Amino acid sequence: MVIDNNMTLGMFMAFNAYRGQFSQRASSLIDLIMQLRMLSLHNERLSEIVFSEPEKELPSRRVFAENTGVKLEVKNLSYQYDPFSQPIFSNLNITVEPGESIALVGPSGVGKTTLLKVMCGLLSPTSGDVIADNLDIQKIGINNFRHGTACVLQEDRLFSGSLIDNISGFEDNADMDFIVECARRCNIHDEIMKMPMGYETIVGELGLGISGGKNSGS
Structure with a gap:
């Protein structure tokens, strides 16, 4: 121009x-x-x-038999985030036997993680019940329910520190026998022992430096 x-x-x-x-x-x-x-x-x-809302805890007590699996059921389970939204799932019924593996398959956003959170007591269902060994988890207390269950979500990460710190929750006087038993139950003990520093292995921020599978196990 x-x-x-x-x-x-x-x-x-x-x-x-x-x-x-x-x-x-x-x-x-x-x-x-x-x-x-x-x-x-x-x-x-x-x-x-x-x-x-604060979780309602009941007096601590053992409700599940030791070293045995827990049968987990959901009966007529429904959940919605608020009264104005559509239910994520409705009248859902699932039974997971001890030792059984279940795969929940579906597109992203259909409620698979939400269902897992409800089954673990992280979210309260809109209606229906979560039953563990024929016991309603709300009646036995969420704190007692968690003594016999564990949950690993997809967004979970490891903290910066050793594997001992991450498994024990950074306890000052960690029980090594308990830590090893936890690792064995998660099927990661053998993998940890192959590492140069074993349970003293330091994992970086957000669990960098180890695979996603080992991260989830820890």
């Missing part, structure tokens, strides 16, 4: 300068929008913890 005399050289230089400033501002605005969206996501996750 300068060659065709439709624009002076000064106008062309000014246009380029303004274009560069506009591109920088637009890029900064896009970054800010992405940060706001991530902040909203973090706020939503924190709100689930901060505003959740």
